[in-house]
Amino acid sequence: xxxxxxxxxxxxxxxxxxxxxxxxxxxxxxxxxxxxxxxxxxxxxxxxxxxxxxxxxxxxxxxxxxxxxxxxxxxxxxxxxxxxxxxxxxxxxxxxxxxxxxxxxxxxxxxxxxxxxxxxxxxxxxxxxxxxxxxxxxxxxxxxxxxxxxxxxxxxxxxxxxxxxxxxxxxxxxxxxxxxxxxxxxxxxxxxxxxxxxxxxxxxxxxxxxxxxxxxxxxxxxxxxxxxxxxxxxxxxxxxxxxxxxxxxxxxxxxxxxxxxxxxxxxxxxxxxxxxxxxxxxxxxxxxxxxxxxxxxxxxxxxxxxxxxxxxxxxxxxxxxxx
Amino acid sequence: xxxxxxxxxxxxxxxxxxxxxxxxxxxxxxxxxxxxxxxxxxxxxxxxxxxxxxxxxxxxxxxxxxxxxxxxxxxxxxxxxxxxxxxxxxxxxxxxxxxxxxxxxxxxxxxxxxxxxxxxxxxxxxxxxxxxxxxxxxxxxxxxxxxxxxxxxxxxxxxxxxxxxxxxxxxxxxxxxxxxxxxxxxxxxxxxxxxxxxxxxxxxxxxxxxxxxxxxxxxxxxxxxxxxxxxxxxxxxxxxxxxxxxxxxxxxxxxxxxxxxxxxxxxxxxxxxxxxxxxxxxxxx
Numbered sequence: 001x002x003x004x005x006x007x008x009x010x011x012x013x014x015x016x017x018x019x020x021x022x023x024x025x026x027x028x029x030x031x032x033x034x035x036x037x038x039x040x041x042x043x044x045x046x047x048x049x050x051x052x053x054x055x056x057x058x059x060x061x062x063x064x065x066x067x068x069x070x071x072x073x074x075x076x077x078x079x080x081x082x083x084x085x086x087x088x089x090x091x092x093x094x095x096x097x098x099x100x101x102x103x104x105x106x107x108x109x110x111x112x113x114x115x116x117x118x119x120x121x122x123x124x125x126x127x128x129x130x131x132x133x134x135x136x137x138x139x140x141x142x143x144x145x146x147x148x149x150x151x152x153x154x155x156x157x158x159x160x161x162x163x164x165x166x167x168x169x170x171x172x173x174x175x176x177x178x179x180x181x182x183x184x185x186x187x188x189x190x191x192x193x194x195x196x197x198x199x200x201x202x203x204x205x206x207x208x209x210x211x212x213x214x215x216x217x218x219x220x221x222x223x224x225x226x227x228x229x230x231x232x233x234x235x236x237x238x239x240x241x242x243x244x245x246x247x248x249x250x251x252x253x254x255x256x257x258x259x260x261x262x263x264x265x266x267x268x269x270x271x272x273x274x275x276x277x278x279x280x281x282x283x284x285x286x287x288x289x290x291x292x293x294x295x296x297x298x299x300x301x302x303x304x305x306x307x308x309x310x311x312x313x314x315x316x317x318x319x320x321x322x323x
Numbered sequence: 324x325x326x327x328x329x330x331x332x333x334x335x336x337x338x339x340x341x342x343x344x345x346x347x348x349x350x351x352x353x354x355x356x357x358x359x360x361x362x363x364x365x366x367x368x369x370x371x372x373x374x375x376x377x378x379x380x381x382x383x384x385x386x387x388x389x390x391x392x393x394x395x396x397x398x399x400x401x402x403x404x405x406x407x408x409x410x411x412x413x414x415x416x417x418x419x420x421x422x423x424x425x426x427x428x429x430x431x432x433x434x435x436x437x438x439x440x441x442x443x444x445x446x447x448x449x450x451x452x453x454x455x456x457x458x459x460x461x462x463x464x465x466x467x468x469x470x471x472x473x474x475x476x477x478x479x480x481x482x483x484x485x486x487x488x489x490x491x492x493x494x495x496x497x498x499x500x501x502x503x504x505x506x507x508x509x510x511x512x513x514x515x516x517x518x519x520x521x522x523x524x525x526x527x528x529x530x531x532x533x534x535x536x537x538x539x540x541x542x543x544x545x546x547x548x549x550x551x552x553x554x555x556x557x558x559x560x561x562x563x564x565x566x567x568x569x570x571x572x573x574x575x576x577x578x579x580x581x582x583x584x585x586x587x588x589x590x591x592x593x594x595x596x597x598x599x600x601x602x603x604x605x606x607x608x
Binding site: 032033034036037038040041043044045047048050051052053054055056058059062069114115118119121123124125128129130131132133134135136137138139140141142143144145147148149151152157159191195196199200202203206223244248251252254255258259262278281282285286291294295298301302305306309 | 339421424461481510539542565575
């Protein structure tokens with residue numbers, strides 16, 4: 001559908017000779033030339049309209065219905081939302097989502113800040129190697145990662161519990177405990193994204209003149225002082241960017257909680273220990289086929305994402321930009 | 324490996340790289356690589372060994388057997404082909420469509436341009452993943468459930484890609500060059516195809532790679548849309564293998580390994596470019 005828009009714009013109607021002046025070109029432009037820019041940007045807008053914006057608006061609409069994919073659709077007003085408000089499973093999922101998001105975002109960004117600071121050293125050797133390895137988690141598939149981490153965190157055969165056993169702890173049942181499963185999922189998210197974030201920060205650090213650090217060093221500022229007084233303030237825009245994007249994506253986490261619990265995947269554990277909102281949405285939509293109710297979860301999630309992204313934007317904008 | 328190389332010793336002590344910098348970075352690199360290595364270890368030992376305590380941390384010789392098993396348990400080869408088709412088309416689509424749109428926004432003048440570009444940027448912040456119910460209904464309405472185009476079309480272009488290509492085009496291609504081509508009688512399409520695209524091909528290539536990786540690793544959407552095993556992508560095939568996790572731990576790991584290997588190999592060749600792509604940072608503003 002969208003691909004047809006890729007067709008070359010029709011040939012220019014009247015080829016302008018070498019003497020045609022710039023001033024007249026606008027007047028002489030044929031219809032095809034005038035619509036060409038719109039044709040070039042059309043594919044994106046079409047795709048976004050069909051698969052992004054329209055579905056989003058439609059979610060708000062469906063949420064007002066008792067919508068069964070095979071049965072009928074009855075308008076029920078805000079009943080889905082009242083039900084959601086009183087649904088303990090919803091609040092549980094909302095709590096899990098925020099908990100996992102907090103556990104993964106803060107350490108990830110801190111880790112990235114420190115690593116970027118270290119990688120930014122002018123005389124660092126093997127810098128290219130370190131940068132490359134940081135991107136390995138990003139290209140490793142989420143599904144594969146999740147299975148590996150689930151194995152590492154396994155109660156009976158997991159590497160981590162074996163190590164904990166050596167120091168006399170455990171065995172811990174990570175998968176079926178609330179803090180354990182949240183920690184496990186957060187670990188996966190951190191592992192996946194910290195290298196990517198590090199490289200983003202590093203890119204911005206390259207823009208800081210070397211002399212700034214050298215002058216600070218001459219003035220006797222050590223690594224830690226340089227980190228807080230030069231690195232962090234200079235990264236303000238990119239920190240805001242990563243905080244906001246990690247809010248938008250982090251709150252929609254789905255694959256990890258789905259795959260960590262083999263016993264009850266759709267609820268991420270028999271007692272919904274790590275069921276996130278997107279997983280709850282999926283369970284209501286494609287598990288029990290209550291599309292209207294699932295859409296209401298989508299609306300609630302939307303409100304939450306927008307609100308938290310905004311709060312984070314405002315909060316991280318307060319980072320002092322010194323110098 | 325430590326800091327006392329002749330080179331750093333000749334510098335002022337203040338900007339010497341301390342040994343703990345390397346220690347921390349090596350630790351970071353090890354953390355990045357370990358899960359992938361571990362995947363390989365478990366995928367190459369039999370279940371009895373994999374469940375022994377203390378765990379075996381050296382690869383065994385069971386990988387070929389398990390990989391065979393992976394391909395016979397679920398249609399994994401089909402899944403690999405599907406993933407290559409989907410991710411490949413999305414990668415190429417990204418490179419071409421986003422370059423075209425980026426070109427229009429960077430170098431063409433048309434009414435509404437700035438407003439439309441603002442809209443593109445704003446769409447980046449819209450969390451569309453949670454509209455999964457209507458997305459599914461639309462695809463069902465189109466009769467595309469369980470088809471590859473349901474995976475390909477939504478991913479063909481992205482707001483970020485347009486932003487990225489516009490950034491590159493506005494710096495790499497001068498207005499004078501566009502103007503000169505116009506005076507020589509080239510139309511807009513010819514200017515894009517013969518002048519603009521060749522100039523920004525490296526940036527488009529990196530964008531295509533990111534599109535490829537994102538599509539290859541996508542899970543939720545294929546999980547919702549794909550029904551029959553022969554239409555699975557590798558991610559869904561891994562999920563299917565995971566159902567046999569209790570029976571054979573190594574099997575799920577071997578599947579994960581097979582699904583990760585193609586990207587790892589690709590990464591060895593294009594990793595530097597991807598790093599450079601991120602480092603070039605369309606994020607500085």
